[in-house]
Amino acid sequence: MANPSCESEPLLGNSAMLHFVEVLIIALMLSSTYILIAVGFTLFFGAIDIIQFAHGDVAMLGSFVGMILYALGHITGIALVLPAWLFVIGVMLGTLVITGGLGVLFERTVIKPFRDSPMLMILVATIALGIIIRESVRLFYPEGSNPQVFPRLFPQAGFQLNGLYFRVGHILIFGISLLLILTMMIFINRTKTGLAIRAISQNIEAASLMGINPDLAILVTFFTGSVLAGIAGILIGSYFSVVKFDIGLMGGIKGFSAAVVGGLGNFNGAILGGLTLGMVETFASAYIPGGAPYKDVYAFIIVVFFLVFRPAGLLGEKAYQKV
Amino acid sequence: MKLLKVTFVIIAVIALGLWGVQFSFAAEKTTVKIGFIGPLTGPNAAFGLGARNSADLAVKETNRRGDSPYRYELVVMDDASDPSTGVAAATKLCTIDKVAVATTHFNSPVGLATIHVFHRYGTPQMFWGGIHPDITYKHNYPEVTRICANTIVEHNQLASFLVEKLGYKTWSIIYDTTSYGDSCHKAVKDALAKVGGEVLSADGVPVGTQDFRPILSRIKALKPGPQVIYFGGVVTEAALIKLQMTEMGMKNLLYAGVTGFDSETFNKTARDAAEGTVIVGKKAIGEDSPFVKAYKAEGYKEYYEATGPYAYDATNLITAVINKVGPDDKKLLAKTIRGIEYHGILGPTKFDEFGQTLTGGLTMKVSQEGNWVPWDASEYSTGKRSLPQK
Numbered sequence: 001m002a003n004p005s006c007e008s009e010p011l012l013g014n015s016a017m018l019h020f021v022e023v024l025i026i027a028l029m030l031s032s033t034y035i036l037i038a039v040g041f042t043l044f045f046g047a048i049d050i051i052q053f054a055h056g057d058v059a060m061l062g063s064f065v066g067m068i069l070y071a072l073g074h075i076t077g078i079a080l081v082l083p084a085w086l087f088v089i090g091v092m093l094g095t096l097v098i099t100g101g102l103g104v105l106f107e108r109t110v111i112k113p114f115r116d117s118p119m120l121m122i123l124v125a126t127i128a129l130g131i132i133i134r135e136s137v138r139l140f141y142p143e144g145s146n147p148q149v150f151p152r153l154f155p156q157a158g159f160q161l162n163g164l165y166f167r168v169g170h171i172l173i174f175g176i177s178l179l180l181i182l183t184m185m186i187f188i189n190r191t192k193t194g195l196a197i198r199a200i201s202q203n204i205e206a207a208s209l210m211g212i213n214p215d216l217a218i219l220v221t222f223f224t225g226s227v228l229a230g231i232a233g234i235l236i237g238s239y240f241s242v243v244k245f246d247i248g249l250m251g252g253i254k255g256f257s258a259a260v261v262g263g264l265g266n267f268n269g270a271i272l273g274g275l276t277l278g279m280v281e282t283f284a285s286a287y288i289p290g291g292a293p294y295k296d297v298y299a300f301i302i303v304v305f306f307l308v309f310r311p312a313g314l315l316g317e318k319a320y321q322k323v
Numbered sequence: 324m325k326l327l328k329v330t331f332v333i334i335a336v337i338a339l340g341l342w343g344v345q346f347s348f349a350a351e352k353t354t355v356k357i358g359f360i361g362p363l364t365g366p367n368a369a370f371g372l373g374a375r376n377s378a379d380l381a382v383k384e385t386n387r388r389g390d391s392p393y394r395y396e397l398v399v400m401d402d403a404s405d406p407s408t409g410v411a412a413a414t415k416l417c418t419i420d421k422v423a424v425a426t427t428h429f430n431s432p433v434g435l436a437t438i439h440v441f442h443r444y445g446t447p448q449m450f451w452g453g454i455h456p457d458i459t460y461k462h463n464y465p466e467v468t469r470i471c472a473n474t475i476v477e478h479n480q481l482a483s484f485l486v487e488k489l490g491y492k493t494w495s496i497i498y499d500t501t502s503y504g505d506s507c508h509k510a511v512k513d514a515l516a517k518v519g520g521e522v523l524s525a526d527g528v529p530v531g532t533q534d535f536r537p538i539l540s541r542i543k544a545l546k547p548g549p550q551v552i553y554f555g556g557v558v559t560e561a562a563l564i565k566l567q568m569t570e571m572g573m574k575n576l577l578y579a580g581v582t583g584f585d586s587e588t589f590n591k592t593a594r595d596a597a598e599g600t601v602i603v604g605k606k607a608i609g610e611d612s613p614f615v616k617a618y619k620a621e622g623y624k625e626y627y628e629a630t631g632p633y634a635y636d637a638t639n640l641i642t643a644v645i646n647k648v649g650p651d652d653k654k655l656l657a658k659t660i661r662g663i664e665y666h667g668i669l670g671p672t673k674f675d676e677f678g679q680t681l682t683g684g685l686t687m688k689v690s691q692e693g694n695w696v697p698w699d700a701s702e703y704s705t706g707k708r709s710l711p712q713k
Binding site for chain 1: 364365366368369403500526527528529531532533534536537538540541543544546559562563566570571572591592594
């Protein structure tokens with residue numbers, strides 16, 4: 001297809017730099033949503049060697065739980081009594097607890113029964129779980145098939161700095177993502193519970209002989225992973241303004257791919273993988289003329305590249321066993 | 324004598340009874356099924372539901388009037404804006420329900436898939452939505468007619484209004500990569516070329532894209548930059564683009580489109596960012612028109628949307644033709660539909676040799692305080708409000 005944009009003047013000097021920085025910011029925002037989902041995948045894989053394919057749908061549930069809580073707050077009048085920021089924090093905390101709880105419930109009902117079965121069983125079970133979650137939202141949420149306008153949780157104000165436009169809401173979204181990722185790193189690497197999770201990920205029998213309750217550690221893993229997904233759901237909803245019952249499908253695949261690129265099971269790898277995917281997608285859309293329709297293609301070419309040439313990912317420790 | 328009286332009464336009662344039976348036989352009209360397909364779920368559900376209700380209203384009114392030799396029944400199917408669902412729905416209407424005529428589709432890709440089904444079964448199909456030129460022009464199936472304007476007509480009107488009347492000459496185009504978006508892209512380029520507009524960039528995006536910021540950032544960096552960002556696509560993406568334009572400080576660019584986002588959903592989704600968007604919209608029907616009054620009186624839950632009047636006129640046109648030539652001879656039905664000159668709420672409707680209406684009315688609209696307002700009635704035309712760069 002002829003692309004007329006090629007015919008326009010080349011980008012020059014300051015304006016080109018400005019464009020680059022703007023695209024970089026956009027890419028960072030997108031990457032942070034991928035990272036929040038990728039971390040869950042990597043946690044579950046690290047802890048008990050499973051791939052929870054419904055994890056993207058848990059993130060979608062986060063968006064919808066957030067919307068329901070927001071609406072309930074307005075119906076009951078709580079939103080009017082509380083200061084706006086406190087209400088938003090309340091909605092986020094509520095969402096976090098509910099999605100975390102749902103994550104644990106899914107683990108107990110769908111994943112635990114298959115813990116000693118071949119990996120393929122869990123794969124199929126979690127794919128089925130994802131379909132159940134998606135379809136339930138579609139059928140039971142009012143007009144669930146349609147895109148839903150996400151409430152404005154964060155301030156809409158913006159400001160201009162050196163020709164770049166910033167939204168206070170977006171800075172908050174990015175800040176919260178960063179904070180969550182850092183907290184998660186500290187939690188995994190510096191706390192006793194984190195140590196327990198890392199221990200069962202290395203050898204579940206040896207860890208239980210050392211007095212670690214594997215059931216509890218797995219429960220904590222699923223709770224934290226799902227909490228992150230739930231928050232990711234709220235942040236995605238706020239950033240894109242619209243959510244739909246099936247956003248978890250692509251979100252999950254992207255999050256999973258990010259984890260694979262970084263090295264499944266490696267926490268820093270998930271961050272690196274999320275960044276890689278978000279950057280490739282955004283820069284391809286912004287810089288390759290006519291590249292926007294193929295942004296997912298570029299992203300998944302990277303994934304295939306890693307699977308073929310570096311199956312352990314950027315920072316992966318576990319060698320992949322082909323099934 | 325008494326016996327005679329009793330006999331007379333008995334005979335009279337029997338006669339009356341028989342007459343009554345005969346009368347009720349006469350009242351038992353043949354039921355004729357008319358098919359309706361549209362997106363009742365999915366991203367364009369608002370358009371589909373508004374059209375469905377309007378078609379339903381037309382059927383109810385015809386049945387209530389009682390001047391038709393038939394009783395009509397509307398068989399409603401959902402295509403969910405998805406071609407394969409649409410084909411399944413069309414096949415069911417043609418084979419199981421055996422509808423006489425169907426009025427169909429908001430989405431062009433769905434219509435481009437189902438025209439073959441209706442053609443195979445010889446069932447006349449009238450489009451109330453779906454504006455891709457190929458629907459009527461490519462195969463020219465005798466069964467297909469369309470009561471709304473196509474992309475070529477819409478874009479000519481948009482380009483002439485914005486370029487010639489308001490002086491917005493340089494454009495950046497974004498379009499979705501469906502056949503609908505592609506046809507918009509082609510039509511807008513051709514229309515701009517005709518009136519001396521200039522296309523500075525064109526980007527395709529897959530339907531379902533949520534992040535338009537990378538493309539918008541590129542448009543922002545163009546030197547010289549465009550005066551207009553045009554989107555050829557449907558409502559959700561359309562609203563997201565306007566939201567993200569506003570977030571990125573691109574308030575000085577005019578945002579324009581065609582009937583694909585002539586829906587209140589656009590204003591609801593883009594919220595305050597929607598202000599000042601200009602589109603060529605479906606024909607505006609006055610709030611005090613008999614159609615709107617009847618629609619409201621019927622108590623439908625959903626708004627009739629821009630598509631409602633088209634589905635209403637299509638259904639009325641179909642029943643008028645069936646009343647005239649009967650429901651059984653499909654070939655005759657298709658031929659009569661194409662030859663008719665019908666006067667409905669859209670004004671006069673007449674089809675060309677491709678089954679494309681020559682008269683499907685359009686109205687320039689602008690988003691003002693969260694509503695689509697006809698340009699001539701807006702504060703933008705009086706100068707109270709002003710569009711970007713004006």
